[in-house]
Amino acid sequence: MTLQVAETEQGPWTVLRIYGELDLVTSPVVRQSIHDAVAFGRHDVVLDLSEVLFCDSSGVGVLVAARRLMRSCGGRLRLILPARGAEEGSHVNRVLAALGVRRLFEVYPDRDAAVDEEAQPLSA
Template sequence: MEFGVAVASRGEWQVLTVTGEIDMATAPRFRQRLLGVISTGAQNVVIDLSSVDFIDSTGLGVLMGAAKRVRSAGGDIRLVSVGSRLAELIELTRLDRVLDVFDSVAAATDQSGL
């Protein structure tokens, strides 16, 4: 699957839906798109990784950097991860202790979670 990032608004949330692999080759484009959304003043960001086949340490670094930026501005950043392999990686790297992980975009954008 080819790498891509689509951005949509859902209530107070900006949702980035990522497809393909996030690795050393695609991480710069992912970072640029994510920081572009954050620089528009987005306070709440959901990153939907349910269509991501693979993510390496470069991609994980992009997620961590984005989390720092969003939180330093008083916002929130959440992940959506459906694939068991990706969920295992998120758990193994303890990213789930830094970022809230949800099973769906609807659950991640639920306003009662704010």
């Protein structure tokens, strides 16, 4: 499966909606999309991972690096990881939790919550 990234802007937020598998082969595409947003002065980024079907350690590495980049430039990073129930729950959410890095991210259930300045992130 290939990976696609669709970029939109909503207020101060750049929303990168990622579709497909986030792995060793495709993770550089996501990394570049994040770097491009920052290069264009967009320091508030939402990564919509609700359509990511698979994520390996290289994908997690991109997410951790994105968090580091956004913090270094005074920006913000939010993830959309919908909770669909125990059996259907977000694959990315399970991988982040299993690796012990889920707590590093501000996670929201959907786009509306992620771009809402008043919304509180989901607990880890």
